[in-house]
Amino acid sequence: MKITVDTSLCIGSGTCALTAPGVFDQDPEQPVVVVLDDAPPEAQREAVELAVNSCPAAVIRLIE
Numbered sequence: 609m610k611i612t613v614d615t616s617l618c619i620g621s622g623t624c625a626l627t628a629p630g631v632f633d634q635d636p637e638q639p640v641v642v643v644l645d646d647a648p649p650e651a652q653r654e655a656v657e658l659a660v661n662s663c664p665a666a667v668i669r670l671i672e
């Protein structure tokens with residue numbers, strides 16, 4: 609599982625950091641996502657899929 613995010617289109621909602629806090633965080637200096645782990649373990653799949661499906665800007669991609 610590999611994650612990519614188009615940070616140029618992130619609107620900084622923070623939804624991903626709430627749904628998968630071990631994988632995503634937010635930059636304290638600017639409202640944009642920080643990917644903490646771009647190749648998370650399978651145990652994180654459900655949370656990552658929820659983050660992908662919940663992102664209001666639809667900028668998170670999950671590559672199998």
Ligand code: SF4
Nearest residue numbers: 618619621622624663
């Ligand atoms: S959920 Fe989407 S728009 Fe919101 S901070 Fe995460 S990547 Fe950015």
